Amino acid sequence: MSDSEEEEGPDRQLKLVVLGDGTCGKTSLATRFAQETFGKQYKQTIGLDFFLKRIILPGNLNVTLQVWDVGGQTIGGKMLDKYIYGAQGILLVYDITNCQSFENLEDWYNVVKKVTEESETQPLVALVGNKIDLEHMRTVKVDKHQRFCQENNFSSHFVSAKTGDSVFLCFQRIAADILGIKLNKAEMEQSQHVVRAELVKYPEEDNQHHNTSNCQSKVCSMQ
Numbered sequence: 653m654s655d656s657e658e659e660e661g662p663d664r665q666l667k668l669v670v671l672g673d674g675t676c677g678k679t680s681l682a683t684r685f686a687q688e689t690f691g692k693q694y695k696q697t698i699g700l701d702f703f704l705k706r707i708i709l710p711g712n713l714n715v716t717l718q719v720w721d722v723g724g725q726t727i728g729g730k731m732l733d734k735y736i737y738g739a740q741g742i743l744l745v746y747d748i749t750n751c752q753s754f755e756n757l758e759d760w761y762n763v764v765k766k767v768t769e770e771s772e773t774q775p776l777v778a779l780v781g782n783k784i785d786l787e788h789m790r791t792v793k794v795d796k797h798q799r800f801c802q803e804n805n806f807s808s809h810f811v812s813a814k815t816g817d818s819v820f821l822c823f824q825r826i827a828a829d830i831l832g833i834k835l836n837k838a839e840m841e842q843s844q845h846v847v848r849a850e851l852v853k854y855p856e857e858d859n860q861h862h863n864t865s866n867c868q869s870k871v872c873s874m875q
């Protein structure tokens with residue numbers, strides 16, 4: 653073992669379980685975080701998918717996050733308890749444009765409580781509102797989200813798996829909270845994803861240029 657490995661010590665491993673209704677974006681969230689990709693095509697998760705990602709927290713602490721992406725159809729099934737068992741963090745995910753996906757989190761959380769009531773240590777639970785790129789279609793009010801967090805002592809997150817907005821920050825904050833590490837403002841700002849939007853400039857005189865192949869395209873970066 654090299655000196656630097658000795659100094660760093662072994663990686664910490666955390667099990668994070670992602671729960672919520674089908675199509676709220678759990679797989680998209682996990683793949684955005686672990687692989688930095690996003691697929692528009694919906695492919696239902698049957699049972700469970702599994703992702704690993706190593707992050708570094710302040711103090712040079714290496715943490716490997718095991719992300720358990722649980723299919724939305726597993727609620728009521730026999731395996732769900734086993735997936736949740738031993739988790740240090742639970743992400744309760746809903747789609748901000750789909751009220752039902754928010755209301756149903758009560759059922760998901762009841763399963764979590766049942767599985768963990770006998771455990772010595774309770775998992776950290778995070779409420780994650782996904783699809784904030786669709787803010788104009790929001791049906792779940794921010795107030796409702798905040799109230800649910802306060803009533804149950806959840807940490808609060810809003811993300812977009814599609815654009816990547818706040819996804820890394822969400823996982824980083826959850827890992828840091830579990831390990832009792834405080835992130836300062838600069839560290840959190842560094843983790844904010846830059847959202848890239850495609851700007852397309854159409855020809856000014858439509859009747860002269862019906863062919864759009866000479867459109868100019870620029871990329872606009874926002875934070």
Ligand SMILES: Nc1nc2c(ncn2[C@@H]2O[C@H](COP(=O)(O)OP(=O)(O)OP(=O)(O)O)[C@@H](O)[C@H]2O)c(=O)[nH]1
Nearest residue numbers: 674675676677678679680692697724783812813814
């Ligand atoms: N606009 C938008 N679409 C998203 C976002 N996240 C996911 N989607 C889309 O929503 C659909 C469902 O996403 P999934 O990640 O497969 O949903 P899931 O929760 O894993 O679904 P199950 O496997 O059934 O549990 C897909 O078509 C995604 O492309 C997002 O942040 N914004």
